[in-house]
Amino acid sequence: MPLATASHALTLAALGNLEKTVVNISVPSAAWTTFGLILSFYIVSQIKIQFYGPKVPLVGVRSILEPRYLANWRFFRNAASILNEGYTKFPTSAWRFVRADTDMLILPSKYIPELQVLHPQVASPTVAHAFNLSGQWTNMNIILKNNLHFRTLQEKLTPNLTHLTAHMQDELNYAIDKDLPQCDDEWVPIKPYHVILRLVSRISARIFVGLPLCRNERWLEISTEFTENVFISLVILRLFPRFMHGVLSYFLPSTWIGCNYIRRAKKLLVPEIKQRQEAMATGKLTSKDDMNLLTWMLEIANGADSKPSDLAHLEVVMSLASIHTSQMNAVHVLYDLAAHPQYIEELREEIKKILAEDGKWTSWKKPSFYKLKKLDSFMRESQRMNPPTLLSYHRVMLHDHMLQDGTLLPKGSHIAMAVNEIQNDNNVTPSPEQFDPMRYYRLRQREGHTHLHQFATTETNVLNFGHGKYACPGRFFAALEIKNILVRLIMDYDWKLPESQGRPDNLHAHEFIFPNQEGLLYMKARPVDERLAI
Numbered sequence: 001m002p003l004a005t006a007s008h009a010l011t012l013a014a015l016g017n018l019e020k021t022v023v024n025i026s027v028p029s030a031a032w033t034t035f036g037l038i039l040s041f042y043i044v045s046q047i048k049i050q051f052y053g054p055k056v057p058l059v060g061v062r063s064i065l066e067p068r069y070l071a072n073w074r075f076f077r078n079a080a081s082i083l084n085e086g087y088t089k090f091p092t093s094a095w096r097f098v099r100a101d102t103d104m105l106i107l108p109s110k111y112i113p114e115l116q117v118l119h120p121q122v123a124s125p126t127v128a129h130a131f132n133l134s135g136q137w138t139n140m141n142i143i144l145k146n147n148l149h150f151r152t153l154q155e156k157l158t159p160n161l162t163h164l165t166a167h168m169q170d171e172l173n174y175a176i177d178k179d180l181p182q183c184d185d186e187w188v189p190i191k192p193y194h195v196i197l198r199l200v201s202r203i204s205a206r207i208f209v210g211l212p213l214c215r216n217e218r219w220l221e222i223s224t225e226f227t228e229n230v231f232i233s234l235v236i237l238r239l240f241p242r243f244m245h246g247v248l249s250y251f252l253p254s255t256w257i258g259c260n261y262i263r264r265a266k267k268l269l270v271p272e273i274k275q276r277q278e279a280m281a282t283g284k285l286t287s288k289d290d291m292n293l294l295t296w297m298l299e300i301a302n303g304a305d306s307k308p309s310d311l312a313h314l315e316v317v318m319s320l321a322s323i324h325t326s327q328m329n330a331v332h333v334l335y336d337l338a339a340h341p342q343y344i345e346e347l348r349e350e351i352k353k354i355l356a357e358d359g360k361w362t363s364w365k366k367p368s369f370y371k372l373k374k375l376d377s378f379m380r381e382s383q384r385m386n387p388p389t390l391l392s393y394h395r396v397m398l399h400d401h402m403l404q405d406g407t408l409l410p411k412g413s414h415i416a417m418a419v420n421e422i423q424n425d426n427n428v429t430p431s432p433e434q435f436d437p438m439r440y441y442r443l444r445q446r447e448g449h450t451h452l453h454q455f456a457t458t459e460t461n462v463l464n465f466g467h468g469k470y471a472c473p474g475r476f477f478a479a480l481e482i483k484n485i486l487v488r489l490i491m492d493y494d495w496k497l498p499e500s501q502g503r504p505d506n507l508h509a510h511e512f513i514f515p516n517q518e519g520l521l522y523m524k525a526r527p528v529d530e531r532l533a534i
């Protein structure tokens, strides 16, 4: 054998042995290292669950050894049963459960008066919302930087609602012409989730950015699809430990798509914002001629708040806060109406009464919609049975705080309330299992209760919009928008479920509840003289 070949063969043999040795040594040691890491992570995590955090009972963990990811998986699959277990055992005291990304400290609503006076630098709702929406990976952390959207809703949108009804109705008429099928002569199947989403997004766009931008298909796509992608991302991310979210978000198409929508929103809105800023500076534009959220934001923004790209970003965030939340309520009402058709005529009679008092629907202002007490009650009952989330009143503690009864809310803890359990407690809602759409209407007939128990009013035991200073600032707008849509859909169309089918089931993921996206209803236009004259 030539020397070179022999040495080559020897080298190969040596390499082969070396490889075997490396394999023999490295495979077990890599496996042991990984195992060791997982074990230490598990032990640290279990010690943290059992011995750290608030000293209150732990619910939803089957044994001291159960990893938090299993408990979290059960919460993802069946949050309602864990929250029910906790509330049943501890209706008037604090308890906690574990999620993959954090421990949740659940408080009873008796603490609300104490919590509501805490400064947001002690108990922050905004840090809690950003965290809960996985803000760092879903482009939602902008709310930590800028609260202009909140101020604009409170200071401008809500006080001006009565001037906005005409704009809302105009856009609704346009949307109905464009997006609803022809059904004059026959029953036509529709998927309310998608159809109502279209109506809500068009009306919201009209009020958020004004004409003609609100009819831009790119804006309509951004304002609805961004939200869907944020929810896909956060539902997936929350299945995993928080330290993995950064890496995972690089692999999730929904996070790329979300980022892309923010880029597209900026591309579309920044030139418009600059144009409006210039026109305002020269007195050519005021919010009196151009009443919409974007112009109002520009009006009250000061200094750092008025950066065009941040304003564009906030417009998208506002769409996330408003469109799907309102759409979901309207879809639930429609499903409930179709499942309980005996109430349709009662609601129509109420609408006809207001038409007789206040004239044509298109001349109605906010007070006319306020008179729709039966419809309002129906919406609230529908929301009670189908809340958008089982947890609300989220706060992150930025400092330790001791409650008057000695319960410690430690710095860093994430607190929330089990809203669905609270409002469905027999002491709060008698016969809570019964769908009784006129229950709030009846309550409002009582002496001194006329202004209470409305869809948009919050109570310490009714927290679907939160409560107090930091309650949802868009809820009055939501109520008006949903009523506009429902009045039109109730007066102009008949509705029914497909033959021998019940109300479409809701979908659940973590604490969130969504109306069925694939649910079908049949609609048929009513005779022309029965419809609202437009």
Ligand code: HEM
Pocket: 125, 126, 129, 143, 149, 150, 153, 318, 321, 322, 323, 325, 326, 329, 388, 392, 393, 394, 463, 464, 465, 466, 467, 470, 471, 472, 473, 474, 475, 477, 478
């Ligand atoms: C049925 C519809 C809606 C529901 C159920 C809903 C629910 C909520 C809830 C539970 C909160 C948290 C309150 C708290 O911190 O305790 C909230 C906050 C908020 N909502 Fe709504 N909302 C709805 C519609 C709207 C609409 C239409 C808008 C905008 C026009 C809006 C804008 C906001 C904003 C800006 C926040 C605060 C977020 C922050 O802290 O930055 N919401 N909403």
